[in-house]
Amino acid sequence: MQTHTPTTPFGRRTMSLGMMANQAVAKTVPEGAQVHKWNVFHSIREAREPLGATDRSLSILNALLSFHPETELTGNGELIVWPSNEQLMARANGMPATTLRRHLAVLVDSGLIIRRDSPNGKRFARKGRGGQVEQAYGFDLSPIVARAEEFQELADTVRAEKKALRVAKERLTLLRRDVVKLIETGLEENVPGNWGRVHQTYQAIVGRLPRSAPRQLVEDICCDLHGLYMEIIEVLESFAKTQNPDANESHSGRHIQNSNPDSISESEYGSRNKEEVGGSAAETGNVRSLPKRELPLGIVLDACPNLSELTQGGDIRHWRDFLAAAELARPMLAISPSAWRDACEVMGDQHAAITLAAIYQRTDQINSAGGYLRSLTDKARDGKFSTWPMIMALLRAKLDADKSTRKADHQPPSGEGRLEVSEALLKSLKKPRS
Incomplete structure (x- = not known):
């Protein structure tokens, strides 16, 4: 008996070129491909921002994967699951029906699943005499297998970006601390220089930092602060080298500069x-x-x-x-x-x-x-x-x-x-x- 795999969604849902491109990618699954569905899901969770997914949509994807009986997904296996909305809402911790439908659309737009809707929009599977599935209508998980390597690469990129941002923020914190304390040192030790203007320059640099800054902006601010830091260090070190410990009197033992x-x-x-x-x-x-x-x-x-x-x-x-x-x-x-x-x-x-x-x-x-x-x-x-x-x-x-x-x-x-x-x-x- 010949069967037809549906391409377009049921009812008022529209078809887009993006959906067609995602379906084309899903067809490229090699026959011998085999992935661990929870490992791929972990990669998707790490790369959810570049994929355009949300935390709520990933909870639905987690529920859909749980309806597949096998832990390993293969390219030549049955990759369509057909849970009802009630079953999905139960496994998604009681998510409302309207929220469920909205985030299912997010998974489809992100290319993580494909709709295989029946003529009447219901989800079910038709089985043969031997119990094997002849035709299934529901959600196709083949993109999980076809794009497994892509998801892994995206996850690695996101992890590397997070590490770079963390390192940049650490550098920013150290530079801010050093610059502020060195300015205070210049003021307390009476080192010649326009320290008021230096402090204003520092405030202008850090004033460009928003509450949540991207890595590139943090690194740019670090570069500016490092330049200011090197100028201050050069002034302080040059002044320290020219001072004679016995030249100036100091109440506290420090060698405070006095022009005369x-x-x-x-x-x-x-x-x-x-x-x-x-x-x-x-x-x-x-x-x-x-x-x-x-x-x-x-x-x-x-x-x-x-x-x-x-x-x-x-x-x-x-x-x-x-x-x-x-x-x-x-x-x-x-x-x-x-x-x-x-x-x-x-x-x-x-x-x-x-x-x-x-x-x-x-x-x-x-x-x-x-x-x-x-x-x-x-x-x-x-x-x-x-x-x-x-x-x-x-x-x-x-x-x-x-x-x-x-x-x-x-x-x-x-x-x-x-x-x-x-x-x-x-x-x-x-x-x-x-």
């Missing part, structure tokens, strides 16, 4: 008038006796509170935040990029930013901030200027103003709103003038 190591005991305030610098020569004599050490950020912010107004929320917690605020203040003071660059090269980024903050604090008393900064840069180049006396003068002026205000209002000293300084610093500021 011997300038701490000198001050340009001796040659500036009170209107410009906010401190007299006698006050300079008092602050000269302060210990030679780096200025803490808290003291600088107490002396120059106006700079905090430029930051979002008025919060400056780290030196990098202070440098970023100084970058915002520079154009407001009409200081040219060349004057700022010279100051950073001579004084170092941190001390240049402290100088700019002091200028910004007394901007109403300085006619030309740019010219004043260039003058201080020239003095620093000759070893005749440091930021410590400048900050101490601002602190003393603030203390005196606070004292005068309390006397005028006949109010006792109050902790609220007062400038808090250490006892040692207060004693130093109250030393008798020479």
